[in-house]
Amino acid sequence: MSWRDRLDRLARWESVLVAALLIDIVCNALISPYFMSAATWSDATFYFTERAVVALPLALLIIAGEMDISVAGIIALASVAMGLTAAYGVDTPAIVAVGLVAGLTAGAVNGVLVTLLRVPSIVATIGTMTLFRGVAYAILGDRVLKEYPASFAVFGQSYAVGLISIELCIFAALAVFTAVLLHHSRVGIAIYAIGANPIASRWSGIAVDRYRFLLFCGVGLASGLASVLLTSRLGSTRPSIAQGWELEIVSIVVLGGVAIQGGKGTIGGVVLAAVLLGFVTFGLGLLNVPGIVMWVVVGAMLIAVVAIPSLAERLHRRRLPVHTS
Numbered sequence: 001m002s003w004r005d006r007l008d009r010l011a012r013w014e015s016v017l018v019a020a021l022l023i024d025i026v027c028n029a030l031i032s033p034y035f036m037s038a039a040t041w042s043d044a045t046f047y048f049t050e051r052a053v054v055a056l057p058l059a060l061l062i063i064a065g066e067m068d069i070s071v072a073g074i075i076a077l078a079s080v081a082m083g084l085t086a087a088y089g090v091d092t093p094a095i096v097a098v099g100l101v102a103g104l105t106a107g108a109v110n111g112v113l114v115t116l117l118r119v120p121s122i123v124a125t126i127g128t129m130t131l132f133r134g135v136a137y138a139i140l141g142d143r144v145l146k147e148y149p150a151s152f153a154v155f156g157q158s159y160a161v162g163l164i165s166i167e168l169c170i171f172a173a174l175a176v177f178t179a180v181l182l183h184h185s186r187v188g189i190a191i192y193a194i195g196a197n198p199i200a201s202r203w204s205g206i207a208v209d210r211y212r213f214l215l216f217c218g219v220g221l222a223s224g225l226a227s228v229l230l231t232s233r234l235g236s237t238r239p240s241i242a243q244g245w246e247l248e249i250v251s252i253v254v255l256g257g258v259a260i261q262g263g264k265g266t267i268g269g270v271v272l273a274a275v276l277l278g279f280v281t282f283g284l285g286l287l288n289v290p291g292i293v294m295w296v297v298v299g300a301m302l303i304a305v306v307a308i309p310s311l312a313e314r315l316h317r318r319r320l321p322v323h324t325s
Contacts, residue, residue, distance in 0.1 A: 013257035017272035024276065028283035035286065042163035046233065047285075048252075048278025049167040050226045051245060052271070055252040056178045057218040059270045062253055063182070064215055065195040065262030068110060070125040071223045072245035073132030078102040078227035080136045083145030083237030092151045099231070100224040106132055107220015111213035129246065136239040145237040156233025167229050174222075179267040191215075195262030251298055252277055277301075 028035040054071050061068055081102040082095050106128070113124040160169045182188035193201045194208050202208050231237055256273035258265030277298065284294050 014266065014269050014272055017256070017269060017276055021272065021276045021279065024279050024283065028279065028286070032283070032286045035283065038163050040286075042159075042165065044279055044282040045165055045168045047282045048274045049165070049171045050230045050233075051249050051252060052171055052274035052278075053174060053226045053229065054219065054222045054245075055249050055256075055270055055274055056174055056267065057215065057222045058249060059253045059256065059258050059265055059267065060178065060182060060191055061212075061215040061219055062258050062260065063195045063262055063265045064191045064212060065198060066114065066121040066212055066215065067250075067260075068107075068121065068125045068216060068219050069246045069250065070106070070110060070129035070132055071219060071226075071249055072242045073129045073136075074103050074106040074220055074223035075227040075230065075242040075245065076136040076239055077106060077132040078224045079231045079237045079241050080139055080145075080239065082227070082231055083147075084139070086148045086152070087145060089147075092149055092154075095148070095152060096155075096228050099228045100221060103224020103227060104217055104221045107217040107223070108213075110220065111216030114216065115209040115213045133239070140237070140239045143238075146235065148231075148235060152232055153235060154232070156229045156231070157235075167233075170225070170229070175267060175271050182267055187211075192263060195259075195264070197263075248277075248298075251302055255301060 025035075034040055054075075058068060058071065078099045082099040085095050085098045110121075110125055110128055113119045113128070114121045117124075155166060158166050160166050182191060190201070190206050190211055193204070193206060194211055198208050227242075230242060234241070252274045253265075253270055254260060255277065256265065256270035258270065280297060280301075281294055284297065
């Protein structure tokens with residue numbers, strides 16, 4: 001590997017995220033004496049796994065040139081569906097199935113609005129974000145549902161091996177699957193092509209609307225899975241569950257280097273961004289930093305993500321030689 005290749009590799013956004021993660025770990029270790037323990041790191045994973053489960057398929061959707069900001073509303077709706085199902089005394093597998101089907105159905109609604117009714121995805125999902133959350137409030141009001149069987153807690157409160165949670169294992173498996181799908185399959189090639197130029201993709205024979213519909217369904221299904229994990233960890237359902245998560249999940253995707261206009265991004269970057277935001281949030285929580293300060297930190301990181309590449313491109317253009325006739 002030449003020195004130029006090494007510089008190009010270091011310049012990749014994933015390398016920047018790794019450096020930022022290492023800096024954050026060192027800072028947290030210096031500030032808090034409890035941060036470097038295995039138990040603390042295990043607890044920190046709960047700060048990003050549920051959100052990251054949704055961020056992975058959402059990254060595919062954004063790379064394809066679409067957007068879904070209804071994910072938190074889907075989580076709330078799926079949780080309400082599971083809570084009502086559990087109130088009838090059914091077993092855990094049926095409760096989980098209801099949550100997944102509810103998420104998949106909500107994702108399909110978004111897909112129909114965008115691909116069949118031609119509603120812009122940002123407009124459609126703003127509407128369904130309010131709709132899904134509104135339905136959850138309309139059904140429950142101020143009530144809280146807690147009639148879950150004891151076995152349901154295994155998804156959000158149990159550990160697979162040692163201090164490695166089941167949530168983390170599910171996220172890791174989904175990350176591997178999504179990475180293979182995007183970076184090592186024809187599906188991934190089609191997703192990149194659709195995001196880069198949907199018109200040319202149609203002329204080349206790619207079923208653009210079918211891909212978009214399936215991606216919306218995938219995001220809905222992942223939101224249903226995140227609802228299972230979150231509801232299991234909390235042990236209860238309320239309509240305010242996952243309030244504000246849509247912005248956090250989109251933040252993970254954007255911080256991971258996925259271009260908001262589509263056609264660019266990697267799953268590795270999304271995974272690193274999820275871990276970075278999780279550790280930053282957890283570290284600030286150990287210091288009893290108010291939530292509003294955490295949002296300021298996340299906002300500053302997002303601004304840097306958007307501004308730095310734009311600034312670098314402008315500087316590169318200024319250095320190009322000017323040709324005169």
